[in-house]
Amino acid sequence: MIVEIGHFALALALGVAVVQSLVPLWGVARHDRALASVGSAAAVTCFLLVALAFAALVTSYVRSDFSVENVVANSHSTQPLIYKLTSVWGNHEGSMLLWVLILTLFGALVALSRRSLPLRLRAGTLAAQGMVTVAFLAFTLLTSNPFRRLVPAPPEGQDLNPILQDLGLAIHPPLLYVGYVGFSITYAFAVAALIDGRIDAVWARAVRPWTLLAWVFLTLGIAMGSYWAYYELGWGGWWFWDPVENASLMPWLAGTALIHSTVVMEKRDALKVWTILLAILTFSLSLLGTFIVRSGVLTSVHSFATDPARGLFILMILVFFVGGSLALFAWRAPLLRQGGLFAPVSREGALVVNNVFIATACATVFIGTLYPLVLEMVTGDKISVGPPFFNATFIPVLVPLLLVLPLGQSLAWKRGDLLGAAQRSLAAFGLGILVALATIAMTWGGPVLAPLGIGLGVFLVAGAAFDLGERISSRASGWPAIWSRAKGLPRSAWGTALAHAGVGLSVIGIAAVAWSTEAIGVLKPGERLTSGRYTVVLESVMPRTGPNFRAEVARFQVFSGNRELKPVEAAKRVYLARNMPTTEAGIRTDGLSQAYVALGEPQDDGGIAVRLYDKPLILLIWIGAIVMSLGGALSLTDRRFRLATPRRVKAQPVAAPQPAE
């Protein structure tokens, strides 16, 4: 019964979404306030209905209701509760329901936010969001129904894919989806602005918190996915330039450009047309990612063969929303008035440079990802575009941007002083050079470019810190004055500095990968293996039984030089339901570095193959990403964006000119 209620709620939600997508626009066209306001109630209702459907599916999973096809295919009665829950989105149908849930959640949040939005903008936004909801609800109901019953019901389920039975599945997809889908709001705002033919700082201020929110979650989602891959797969890689990863990186890059261009628009009323285009492109890339991942057109040899209906349906959604919004853009964008003049050397100019480089980096990933597909369609030739291509193109495009980042963040609005900015960044630059030289000296004969990467990272972190220090301490003397200035500095300034420092930390972590080492050996108990700074000694190998798997667990003592760290366990598991093995790496964190042990096959002589990696400073990669998202979150709490405190634009006496931030 619960399952039917869920199915019914989902179908009802589709009907409500149709109302949400049409009635507000009709109301706006007829200047009928009541009709135009229907969107809010519809958006909230739609969310509640989808939430009910989601709850119904969760209930079926928790109860292991094997009369539901989806539960049978992805669950097992012996699973721990947490994995029964995460199994809900550990498959196509369930994850699609999560996707729609988040989509409608964002619609409801826009409807409920107390921020004073012009009615036309709110109506248009909710209508556009409603159209996206209609498309994906229809997709879920028609091609990917998670509520389908199975008769007769089998006594036991087929279990979830063992590599997904991990906490990573609890965290990674929800974060990633909030990021992906969050950009739908930005898209809806852009479409509404185009329909309305009006766009100004009010629009930018309304859109920016949503963009920031989505960006924060997407950053965390990608970082979490990367760490999950790192520890789950057993050889310590963290980024593979695979199409599915690129699918998440592209919206992230476009979203990063977008949060920078909306600053210009909000502060200076410039870059309007570009910002609208970027808002459309960001969500289009999210949709493209959904298509790539779910159609299997790029990763799988079978491409559409698994289920042509799904791939085609998403392709149609993609064409409709990307093509439709771009056509709208081409038609309406010329009506948008360009405003806000600025000198090339200014904060605005620096942010334009940021957008040029990030957009190019995004285009690079786009081309590298889709080129093999297009080439094969056109000429029939098959080529591979792998990590070496992306490393050779993406990095050279982004490094120049990072090199000028500290300069840009210290330039004034409208008309900046390049020499002054260079002088302000000189200390940070000097520190970066110094650290790079010291690293070269200390690792003489090692990797050549990596010390420069370390120096670049230090430059970025120091640049962010010094810039903040400069703003706090200039024109203030004595600690109380500095303290009050620090408190008076807008949260967004702190957020910017934090996010840029986070980029620097990640750069250091990525550069340090060059010094990671690997050792492979066959060990019997008591024998040792050394890689880089770390040595492990195999203590014992013993069997262990888990709730739904059997494992061989190897226990190692870990030494860093002569210092003994806590022991570590690495395991090979066999999941019983699918009779499928997995390996669990043993990871010992030592400061920011890690010793990483993975088990291989047992050898004929009674030993077991062991790989040991020394991963120096590897944690900085993800810490940097977390710091970036913290920076974004801090900006989000800035007074201007607090959803509960709408700021009214009133005529006030002209204040003194704003000091440049």
Added chain:
Amino acid sequence: MRRALWPRLALAILLALAPGLPARAVQPGEILPDPAMERRARAISGELRCLVCQNQSIDDSDAPLAKDLRVLVRERLVAGDSDTAVRDFVVARYGDFVLLRPPVNIRTVMLWAAPFLILLAALVFTWRRGRAMPAPASAAPLSDEERRRLQRLLDSDTP
């Protein structure tokens, strides 16, 4: 067959594909006694695609075919081939598809050139737009409408 990369995880999540196995790749028995030659072998195999996997190099893959190729690469190196000769040998057997770093030729020149052409075009475009924009200082005095907008911006700007 191994496909345990993160994308494989994501893909498996989303498509509930057939399960994969974690990669462990190079086995102790395959390692060459000469460390310098082994390093070359690792570098070469890191850029060769495992043809039966989805998007993994033979260095990362546990598939039997990947193992055969790894052993083949090492055999050629021991026989005295240069890195290029080894790569050519593998390409002769399996075609360009095996190279994760696509070779620059008539079919891929657009691929390699595009990022830099796009960057150049974007820079030239913004440069020209920037020059077309009158300098702020020499702009005409503010119109009433602009004054109102200025006021709005100033009011709405928190310190």
